[in-house]
Amino acid sequence: MSNVSKAVVRSRWLAVVLLAATAVLVVLGACVGSTGWESVWRMRSDPVAQQIVWDIRFPRTLGAWLAGALLGLAGAVAQGLFRNPLADPYLLGSASGAALGGAAAMVLSGTAAIGMEWMQRLGMTGMAFAGAALAVLLTLTLAQGVQNSLRMLLAGVVVGVVLGAVRDMLELRYPDILQPMKAFSLGSTAFIGWPACLLMVTAWTVCALAAWSLARVLDGLTLGESTAASLGLPLGPMRAGLIAVMALATGTAVAQTGLIAFVGLAAPHLVRSIVSVGHARSTLLSSLMGGVVLLTADILARWLMAPEELPVGVLTALLGGSYLLWLMHRGHAVRQARG
Amino acid sequence: MQPRHFDGGRLAAAIEMIQRLREGCAWAALLWALVAGAVHAADVTLTAQKDDRGRPVAMAQPPQRIVSLLPSLTETVCALGACDKLVGVDRYSNWPKNLHATLPVLGGGMDPHVEAIVALKPDVVLLSNASRVVERLEALGLRTVTLEPRTQADVHRVLHSIGLLLGLPPEQGAEREWQRLQAGVEAAAQSVPTAVHGARVYFEVSRGPYAAGPSSFIGELLTRMHVGNVVPADRGPFPRLNPEFILRARPDVILMGNHSMQLAHAYPGWATLDAVKHQRVCAFNAEDSTTVVRPGPRMDEAARIIARCLVEKAPRRAP
Numbered sequence: 001m002s003n004v005s006k007a008v009v010r011s012r013w014l015a016v017v018l019l020a021a022t023a024v025l026v027v028l029g030a031c032v033g034s035t036g037w038e039s040v041w042r043m044r045s046d047p048v049a050q051q052i053v054w055d056i057r058f059p060r061t062l063g064a065w066l067a068g069a070l071l072g073l074a075g076a077v078a079q080g081l082f083r084n085p086l087a088d089p090y091l092l093g094s095a096s097g098a099a100l101g102g103a104a105a106m107v108l109s110g111t112a113a114i115g116m117e118w119m120q121r122l123g124m125t126g127m128a129f130a131g132a133a134l135a136v137l138l139t140l141t142l143a144q145g146v147q148n149s150l151r152m153l154l155a156g157v158v159v160g161v162v163l164g165a166v167r168d169m170l171e172l173r174y175p176d177i178l179q180p181m182k183a184f185s186l187g188s189t190a191f192i193g194w195p196a197c198l199l200m201v202t203a204w205t206v207c208a209l210a211a212w213s214l215a216r217v218l219d220g221l222t223l224g225e226s227t228a229a230s231l232g233l234p235l236g237p238m239r240a241g242l243i244a245v246m247a248l249a250t251g252t253a254v255a256q257t258g259l260i261a262f263v264g265l266a267a268p269h270l271v272r273s274i275v276s277v278g279h280a281r282s283t284l285l286s287s288l289m290g291g292v293v294l295l296t297a298d299i300l301a302r303w304l305m306a307p308e309e310l311p312v313g314v315l316t317a318l319l320g321g322s323y324l325l326w327l328m329h330r331g332h333a334v335r336q337a338r339g
Numbered sequence: 340m341q342p343r344h345f346d347g348g349r350l351a352a353a354i355e356m357i358q359r360l361r362e363g364c365a366w367a368a369l370l371w372a373l374v375a376g377a378v379h380a381a382d383v384t385l386t387a388q389k390d391d392r393g394r395p396v397a398m399a400q401p402p403q404r405i406v407s408l409l410p411s412l413t414e415t416v417c418a419l420g421a422c423d424k425l426v427g428v429d430r431y432s433n434w435p436k437n438l439h440a441t442l443p444v445l446g447g448g449m450d451p452h453v454e455a456i457v458a459l460k461p462d463v464v465l466l467s468n469a470s471r472v473v474e475r476l477e478a479l480g481l482r483t484v485t486l487e488p489r490t491q492a493d494v495h496r497v498l499h500s501i502g503l504l505l506g507l508p509p510e511q512g513a514e515r516e517w518q519r520l521q522a523g524v525e526a527a528a529q530s531v532p533t534a535v536h537g538a539r540v541y542f543e544v545s546r547g548p549y550a551a552g553p554s555s556f557i558g559e560l561l562t563r564m565h566v567g568n569v570v571p572a573d574r575g576p577f578p579r580l581n582p583e584f585i586l587r588a589r590p591d592v593i594l595m596g597n598h599s600m601q602l603a604h605a606y607p608g609w610a611t612l613d614a615v616k617h618q619r620v621c622a623f624n625a626e627d628s629t630t631v632v633r634p635g636p637r638m639d640e641a642a643r644i645i646a647r648c649l650v651e652k653a654p655r656r657a658p
Contacts, residue, residue: 034455048460055479056454172579179469183449190453191475307443311450 011277011285018288022065025295029061032299034307055193063192064298064312065291066200067253068263072290073207074249075264076271076283080218081242082152088265089250092152093139093159094132098254100167101131102184106177107170125199129251135159136243187260187313189298196256203252208284210245214238215280222279260313262320263294269327384509387499391468391485398482401506402462407432408451408472411488411635412465415501418636419512424505426459433629434637448472457481463504488634489576491559494520498636516636523639527646528564534655536565541590541614544632547579548606556634560642564649582606592619592653594645596628621648 030053031040039057042049071089078087089095105127142155171178217238220228229235253260267290271282294312297319301310390396406427407413413432416425428438430447443459446452451472456464457479464476468485476483484504488497495517502513540561542551551557553568555576561568569588570578586608593614609615623631623644631641 034452035458039458048458051479052454052457056457175577176469179448179467180471183471186449188450190450191471193475193478195478307452307455308446309450309452 007275007277008281011275011281014271014275014285015288018285018292021292022288022295025292025299026058026061026065029064029295029299030057032303032306033057034302034309036306059194059197060189060192061295061298062197063200063256064189065295066197066204067189067192067257067260068267068294069287069291070200070204070207070249070253071260071264071294072267073204073211073283073287074246074253075266075290076268076279076286077211077218077242077246077249078264079268080215080221080279080283081239081246083221084153085269086153086265087156088262089132089246090160090259090261090264092156092246093135093163094247094250095254095259096160096163096167097131097133097135097138098128098251099131099181099184099259100135100163100170101127101129101251102255103167103170103177103181104131106180107174125203125252125255128255129248131163132251132254133244133247135163136247140243183311184258185313186311187258187316188311189257190309190311192256200252200256203248204287207245207249208287210241211283212280214241214245215278215283217242218279218283258311258313260294261317262324263290263297263316266320266323267293383496383499387496387503387513390500391487394484396484396500397503397506398463400462402504404459404461404463406445406456406459406461406464408445408448408464408466408470409487410434410629411494411633412486412497412501413438414633414635414637415488415497416465416505418516419498419502419505419507421505426461427456453479465501488556490554490556490634491638494556494634494636494638520636520638524560524563524642527639527642530643530646531564531566531649531653532655533565535649535653537567537656538591538649538653539567539569539588540592540594540649540653541569541585541588542594544577544596548582548585549577550574550580550585551632552576552578557631557641557645560638560645563642564646566649566653582609585609586612590614592649593621594648595620595622596632617654619652619654621652623648 031037033039033052033056035049035052039046039049039052043053044050074089074094075087078089078092079085081087082092102124105124108127109123139152139156139159142159143152167181171181217228217233217235220231220233225235250264268282268286270293271285271289275282275285277285294316297316298312301312301315304310304315388396403424404426405416405421405424407416407425408429410429410432413425413428414434416422417435422435425438425442427443427445429451430444432438443455445455445459448467448470451470453472453475456472456476461481464481464483466473466483466485467487469487470485473483473485484500486497486500488494498513498517499509502509505512507513542557542561543549544551544555544557550570551561551568552570552574553559553562553572558568558570558576569585569590570580574580585606589612591614593612614620627644630637631644633641
């Protein structure tokens with residue numbers, strides 16, 4: 001019992017550290033950009049500097065954190081739901097689905113007719129959500145349920161490839177969306193404004209609350225399907241709810257920032273390597289971790305080549321990929337040592 | 340005899356009438372051309388008042404600080420003599436040559452640096468409607484004008500739009516520039532010998548192979564050179580073709596942008612093409628390719644580059 005409470009205490013500390021890191025990073029995020037630190041000093045006297053800090057750096061800093069938090073949450077839910085540490089919003093095809101939804105939204109709205117910003121954001125998010133949900137459902141149908149995780153991962157890869165191909169076909173048919181879709185697939189926080197932040201906060205609140213209240217089923221599932229069922233949990237509806245959470249979180253993040261790889265995969269791993277607690281806590285911690293990871297990457301992307309900036313998706317793929325390789329290498333070494 | 344004479348008189352009268360009619364027709368044609376031309380010019384000045392989103396282009400005060408995020412728009416601004424009003428350009432604006440040395444570079448259409456753009460306090464930002472940054476800049480209170488020339492008619496319209504934006508009367512700016520371009524293109528077309536007319540050309544824009552169809556800017560230039568295009572018009576401006584299609588179409592001469600980063604015989608089976616066998620292939624260097632594919636105020640130069648290639652490489656028809 002004391003063991004459990006120790007883990008809980010540890011998880012609280014982790015939450016505090018992550019929140020503190022977030023606060024520091026938000027301040028840092030307000031200071032880093034193409035125009036350098038001066039904008040912050042000159043904020044009071046210069047309206048343009050104020051606009052840069054308040055209307056560009058703050059929303060994109062918060063937006064990067066929120067997108068990371070959504071992806072981290074989706075990753076934790078996916079890994080718990082499918083009892084597979086490799087499950088990630090990208091590997092289950094939902095990100096490809098979301099991107100396809102985004103492409104379809106662009107074709108439908110016509111890049112030539114930019115309507116009201118709000119409608120477009122909502123439309124884009126809605127389509128991305130629908131695409132993500134469709135992809136997950138397709139994956140589940142192909143895998144005939146969630147029992148066989150290898151089958152499911154394979155199905156996810158297949159769905160991802162097929163939906164990616166459909167997107168390619170859309171791009172070939174409507175070359176006008178080629179450029180925005182390319183920008184989309186690079187993943188960038190540069191286009192996030194306050195409305196996008198508000199949208200992501202709303203989605204995050206809904207997803208976090210839902211994940212928190214449905215986490216019991218994830219804990220039950222770690223003991224096996226039958227045990228979970230014997231606990232009297234309504235497995236079907238709860239699973240469906242979690243899949244909806246995953247699709248909403250992924251869809252919202254992808255619609256606002258484009259494709260940002262590895263955050264959803266790495267965040268839950270990082271949390272698990274530090275604490276081991278129940279899914280309710282670890283899901284929320286993963287979310288915080290995802291936010292911190294993506295915000296760090298975003299600040300790096302803005303700072304490394306200043307005044308030029310990198311699309312953050314490129315950086316997370318580089319960093320996240322290297323981290324995964326290291327994790328695999330270390331896992332291999334540990335297994336070797338154990339014999 | 341009398342009737343004959345009479346007939347002759349009628350014939351003469353008929354001939355005279357026909358001549359008169361002809362003259363009349365010529366006059367009518369001339370008049371029609373004038374009217375049509377005027378209508379056409381009026382059309383351009385009318386459509387040029389709106390940008391690609393249908394918003395008015397003109398501002399109360401001509402802008403003093405301009406950011407351009409599309410190379411063809413940068414070139415248009417400079418061609419109208421307002422290069423000194425530019426305060427920042429995108430990564431791909433490489434003409435006039437010294438731009439990047441003197442102006443801040445603000446990323447590209449895919450990854451524009453929003454913050455750096457805002458920091459320059461531009462009066463107006465010129466960019467393509469396809470850029471994702473449009474709505475973001477609008478939300479930040481910047482004035483944007485979206486224009487993306489794709490055809491020769493677009494080049495004409497965009498010249499007028501930018502002229503309007505800069506507050507230049509058309510006859511001193513846009514229309515004069517357009518007439519200069521027309522003269523340049525016409526001169527280039529004249530330099531192509533008639534024995535080359537009708538030659539069937541394949542223009543590869545980039546590896547894919549993506550071809551320049553007749554409705555594209557390049558296709559229109561080819562048409563004005565009186566040469567044919569192996570790509571049918573209904574395939575759209577830049578269709579992606581099967582290399583087999585080219586093999587079957589048997590072009591007389593092949594033009595390639597350097598962006599395709601490869602030689603013609605890199606496609607399997609192309610070694611048997613006459614154009615490849617007889618080295619009737621023009622591979623443009625990077626600079627020439629950007630000039631040729633960019634629908635802007637270097638259209639005359641693009642025409643000259645294409646004409647030079649046709650003069651050098653295209654096969655002469657037997658007289």
